[in-house]
Amino acid sequence: MAQLDFDWVDAFSDRAFGGNGCAVVHGGAHLPVDVCTAYVRETSLVECTFTGPSEVADVKVRYFLASREIPFAGHPTIATVAAMRGRGLIAGGSITLETGAGIVPVTLDGDLIEMTQVAPEFGPYADPALAAAAVSLPVEAIVGQPQKVSTGLPFCVTVLRDRAALEAAELNLEALAVLGKSLGADGIDMMEPFLVTLEGATAAGDTFSRLLMAPPSPPEDPFTGSATGAMASYLWSHGLMEKAEFTAEQGHGLGRPGQARVARVGAPDALEGVRVAGEGFVLMRGTVDLPEAV
Secondary structure, three states: OOOEEEEEEEEEEOOOOOOOEEEEEOOOOOOOOHHHHHHHHHHHOEEEEEEEEOOOOOOOOOOOEEOEEEEOOHHHHHHHHHHHHHHOOOOOOOOEEEEEEEEEEEEEOOOOOEEEEEOEEEEEEEOOHHHHHHOOOHHHHHHEEEEEEEEEOEEEEEEEHHHHHHHHOOOHHHHHHHHHOOOOOOOOOOOOOOEEEOOOOOOOOOOEEEEEEEEEEEOOOOHHHHHHHHHHHHHHHHHOOOOOOEEEOOHHHHHEEEHHHHHHHHEOOOOEEEEEOOEEEEEEEEEEEOOOOO
């Protein structure tokens, strides 16, 4: 057994029980996949991270869903840096993370933790009818054409016409499987449409989003930092967002309001990266005993 320190952090929030929770297991990057995914299921969180030494960055970070390891995730990145800062493991105002999606630079600006996501990769467009069916909405609820976009993790970015449509969305697993197959997805737990409206949940927001999730993950993600980067890239590239910096909101319908500051790197038609910033609140600290093998 390995006895490791962990921190439970609410990311994209400045208070307890806001934003999206993530458990950060310090020194656990050597653990096997089966142990890490079982730990995520034990916590009932969407994602957890496991850190370790790196030869190419300041620290290595591995990201896990309940079902698999993924190359990168946004709110766990904010959570990991907040946890390390809380333990006095960060000297200065910046740190680099080795992730499965490459080196992710992070800067600390007061309470804000800002990660620079990689330049977006724009994948195939989705049939609006398939995307609409996956979230139980009429096709008329969708604006334009959904598209697979990644700034480290792929999402099917889907713009909805209004907040009423956003709030009415419900995941249809059979239709989601059809959508995922059309986009070349490996399974359905990584291709749920990331739904966004061009109005905030509050007066401070410019966008309001939801991500409905397939089992074994929880039914909905409170805040999705990696998808926020992909969403912002889609909006800029399609001329739907004029601001070079805007405020993204998510989680309000779950009673876990989250907020991120999003800024582009480069021109709208030649994006070099996306900066996504948010706060992190360390809710719990402790130790966990995990098996070295299953």
